[in-house]
Amino acid sequence: MANLTDLPNIGPYAAEQLVRVGIETSEDLLALGAERAWLKVQTIDPGACLHLLYGLEGAVQGIPKKELDSTRKRELKEFMDANKLT
Template sequence: MMLSEMRNLGKVNEEKLREVGIATPEALRAIGAEGAFLQVRELIDEGACLHLLYGLEGAIRDIPKQEIPPTRKKELRDFYDQLP
C-alpha cells in the first residue's frame, strides 16, 4: 500500500511525508501522527495545520479524521496548541 492510499492522505501529503523520509504506511505508524507532523512542519511546511495532524492520525487508525475519538482529538489539539 502507498501512503496516498491511506485514509485522509492524498498525493500532496504523500509527497510531503516522502520528503521527510516517511515513505511507507509502516514508517508512518512507527513515528506516529505527532512525530510525522513535526517533521513535515519543521522541515518543509511551516504552515502545516491541525487538519494535517488529524489526517495523519486518521490514516494511522484507518478511520476518517472526523471519527477520531474525542479524547484523542483533544490530545492532538493540545499538542498542536503548544507548538511555537
C-alpha cells in the same frame, strides 16, 4: 510495503510532504506516529495545520479523520498548540 495514499486521509499532497521528510511508506508512518510525523512535516511547512495532524492520526488508526474520538482530537489540538512554529 503499502503506498501512503492507500491510507485514509492521505492524498497526493500530504503523501508528497511525508516523502520529502523521509516517511516513504505507510509502515514508516505507522511506526513514527501522527505527532512525530507532523513535527517532521512542520520542518518543511511551518504552516502545517491541525487538519493535517487529524488526518495523520486517522491514517495511523485506519479511519477517516472525522471519526476520531473527541478526546484524541483534544489531545492532538493541545499537542499542536504546544509545538506550533507560527
